[in-house]
Amino acid sequence: MPATLRSSALRLAVVGLAASVCLVGAAQAEEPAPVLVHLGHYSDDLHAASMALGIANLLQGQGVPVTIFLDREGVRLADARVPQNLAWADAPTIAERYQSFVKGGGAILLCSHCAKAAGIEAGNLRSGAKLGTDETIAAAFLGAAKVIDY
Numbered sequence: 284m285p286a287t288l289r290s291s292a293l294r295l296a297v298v299g300l301a302a303s304v305c306l307v308g309a310a311q312a313e314e315p316a317p318v319l320v321h322l323g324h325y326s327d328d329l330h331a332a333s334m335a336l337g338i339a340n341l342l343q344g345q346g347v348p349v350t351i352f353l354d355r356e357g358v359r360l361a362d363a364r365v366p367q368n369l370a371w372a373d374a375p376t377i378a379e380r381y382q383s384f385v386k387g388g389g390a391i392l393l394c395s396h397c398a399k400a401a402g403i404e405a406g407n408l409r410s411g412a413k414l415g416t417d418e419t420i421a422a423a424f425l426g427a428a429k430v431i432d433y
Contacts, residue, residue, distance in 0.1 A: 315347040316428030323355040324433065325377075326369060332360060333371040335433040336380035343387045350423050351384070352415070354394035361391055361412035362403050385411030392423055 322335040339349045359365045360381065367378035374380075385391070391412040393403070398414055405414055415423070424430065 317348040317350065317426055318342055319423055319427035319430045320349060320351045321430060321432045322351060322353055322357040322360065325356050325359040327356045329369055329371040331433040332377060333374045333380065336377065336384060337374065338431060339389060340380060340384050343384060343389055350390040350392055352392050352423060354397045358393050358398045358401050358403055361393055361409050362407055363409045364407055392419060394420065
């Protein structure tokens, strides 16, 4: 192979390697895609409530932005008047998992229709929880890369 051809091939290889390193670095620097965890249960299915909070905390610990959407009986999870000293099996209590999620920056969004049916108003909400509007609920679902359902 002539020296000029070898030199050109070497330059192309170096440029290709540099470009692939840049692409890999850019992909690694991207923010993780948001996840929405849907929970429709609370004390009627402690296993589901515990798992939803556990998965939300696990993903959040990996740097993933997580929103928990509560509807049906799940809205009671965010009601400050309802005890959270419940646990499923040997898992941490619901209170521990909830507080950890909120402390880590997690968002909790309630179906306002379901909250109203359960007698929950904005003044009854735990820290980190908000009553959703049609717009905020739609944005949470449409903005999520994945929806996990419990």
